[in-house]
Amino acid sequence: MPPRKPASAKSVRPKSAARTxxxxxxxxxxxxxxxxxxxxxxxxxxxWLVKSEPSEFSFEQLLAAPQRTTMWDGVRNYQARNTLRDSxxxxxxxxxxxxxxxxxxxxxxxxxxxxxxxxxxxxxRGHVHEDPDSDPANPRWWxxxxxAVRALPRVVTLDELKAxxxxxxxxxxxxxxxxxxxxxxxxxxxxxLRMAQTAPRS
DNA sequence: GCCAACGTTGGC
DNA sequence: GCCAACGTTGGC
Numbered sequence: 001m002p003p004r005k006p007a008s009a010k011s012v013r014p015k016s017a018a019r020t021x022x023x024x025x026x027x028x029x030x031x032x033x034x035x036x037x038x039x040x041x042x043x044x045x046x047x048w049l050v051k052s053e054p055s056e057f058s059f060e061q062l063l064a065a066p067q068r069t070t071m072w073d074g075v076r077n078y079q080a081r082n083t084l085r086d087s088x089x090x091x092x093x094x095x096x097x098x099x100x101x102x103x104x105x106x107x108x109x110x111x112x113x114x115x116x117x118x119x120x121x122x123x124x125r126g127h128v129h130e131d132p133d134s135d136p137a138n139p140r141w142w143x144x145x146x147x148a149v150r151a152l153p154r155v156v157t158l159d160e161l162k163a164x165x166x167x168x169x170x171x172x173x174x175x176x177x178x179x180x181x182x183x184x185x186x187x188x189x190x191x192x193l194r195m196a197q198t199a200p201r202s
Numbered sequence: 203g204c205c206a207a208c209g210t211t212g213g214c
Numbered sequence: 215g216c217c218a219a220c221g222t223t224g225g226c
């Protein structure tokens with residue numbers, strides 16, 4: 001039987017409706033849970049990695065989207081939700097990772113193009129990502145807009161990431177890690193970019 | 203609050 | 215297609 005709601009998060013892009021280009025949302029939208037608690041200690045921009053199955057929504061599709069931007073809707077995992085809602089902010093930098101793909105790995109760079117706001121698909125009747133238990137007055141699921149910045153010069157594959165000791169701490173590489181939205185350190189970020197500019201080891 | 207059953211993720 | 219790891223549900 002079908003679950004009453006999606007059990008867990010997958011950064012799937014809905015195949016239907018929500019492909020409407022999210023308006024370039026300004027910060028007018030929902031300054032709600034912004035990180036006033038973070039204080040000055042956290043350097044901006046923060047860096048993140050998002051996963052997407054290219055059969056659902058590839059980086060190429062993001063590049064081709066109006067304004068190269070889309071709502072990152074459909075995340076239905078609480079930890080990822082918290083990151084989206086509480087920690088991501090306009091201007092943050094994002095690696096775009098293709099999972100369940102012919103070539104698995106980091107393929108591009110995107111930026112966070114809005115602050116967080118409630119994922120509208122949770123309230124859409126009949127939508128795959130509808131959550132009937134979510135209260136509009138206190139939305140359960142949040143998202144940000146993502147804008148493609150550029151494809152990497154080449155894909156940095158999962159195998160390469162695993163083989164690089166400097167990246168052993170990446171959340172992506174932790175045993176059993178399934179988070180579809182996850183933090184990346186500045187060091188990890190720089191290392192992946194370096195790899196992308198270098199020919200893969202043969 | 204425990205925990206078994208179930209569904210999902212995602213590499214292989 | 216397989217299946218290990220994980221997250222959620224719901225009976226108790």
